[in-house]
Amino acid sequence: MPSRRVLLAAFAVVTAANLLANATGSATGELLTKPLLMPLLAAYLWRAGTDRGAQPDRLVLAALAFSTGGDVALLGDGDAAFLAGMALFLAAHVCYIKAFTRGGAAAALRRPPLVFVPLGYAVLTVAALAWMWPGLSDAGLAIPVAGYAVALATMASTAAAHGWRVGLGGALFLGSDLLIATGVAEVGTLPGPPIWVMATYAAGQALIVTGWAARPTAPAPVTPAAAPAAP
Template sequence: MTPRPAAARPLLWAFAALTAVHLGALLAGATAVAHVTKPALMPVLACYVLARGGPALLAGALLFGCGGDTLLQIGGDTVFLLGMGSFAAGHVCYLLVFARQGGQNGAAPVRRGRTAGLAAGYGLLLAGTVALLWPDLPAELRIPVAGYSLLLTAMAFGALRAGLLAAAGGLLFLLSDTLIASGLAHWPQLPLPQFWIMLSYVAAQFALATGVLRAAAATAARTAPRPAPALPGAGVS
């Protein structure tokens, strides 16, 4: 994707402004404003990614997030499952992005000796969360939520390939979706739960996108051909 630096900065400011308006609307209880701004967040961030020359799959992950954001506002179990499916498709896009980057990116690599320990930690986090939520989830949502949680955790673990910023984004996504699941299970909620869900979600998507862009930029800088050294006496007449 050809970078368009002149367009990137205004899009970033637009995303920041939309985020501020949306979160402010949640705090103020302005439901109509929150409903209008929520579906606009990820498309603007996707446009920013493309303006930075980011991969189309990364923009696709964000647009699938927009689909999930929109569907989850409608309500109802069937629509909720469709929204979860849209988010799941976004996680698949992220996993493909991370797989293409592999260990060849410019991000700080995770030492091989730590990989097994990290995988075990993410696995324990998944198992513990699902086990705690399972008895309190509606019966028809237990299997879909467990399957989605597995994919989400795989995405969060895969984000380690793109560096610490992307890894933080993966963990924030886990936090945001756990807050949603705890609401489905009718656990006690924080005051203004939608605010905390969206704050962690928007931060997650931004950290994931920015982390991938930084890793790609570092790779491009490292692999760019270097100018050939000048030969002794070159240019002397």
């Protein structure tokens, strides 16, 4: 398998190609690049674990697999494709939440200053849903998006417990999905070429994966069978 640097460079190149495809409206370019993004990050995570003599986190790998499925689903058009993509990304967020919680997020978020992070994301989520609710209701998607938003905010909150890189990645992932929701609700779009959703999504996922791969691992406990014999 290529080195971590090569895999990360490949991810950056494919991301740039995908953003160019979005900016120019190239459906073929998007079709060729978007399904490759998360598998490249999964390969990076796998190689990072191998280099450190550890197994890659299966929950994070599962999150990337579900994200790949969501990326492919959202290449389609219509409500069915959108709902399928949202369901797959919901599964990805559940996997991330389990991984982050297993890594100690629940305890960390009960102590200041991180105790204010879930509160901030809750306020942001309620405000965003209130702003978008009429448009989401007209599209018949208000309830599914609201449920998804709760999982998304929980993922971003638990990510914040694992350092600035993973935390920023979770925030960017949330921002990317918020941009999608504003488009669905037809309440506004950012100026410039239509690259912001994929730019924040790719950056967010990359920060989560590289930050998670770089976190310190606890030394394996010494069992009686492996302990050195007494002199």
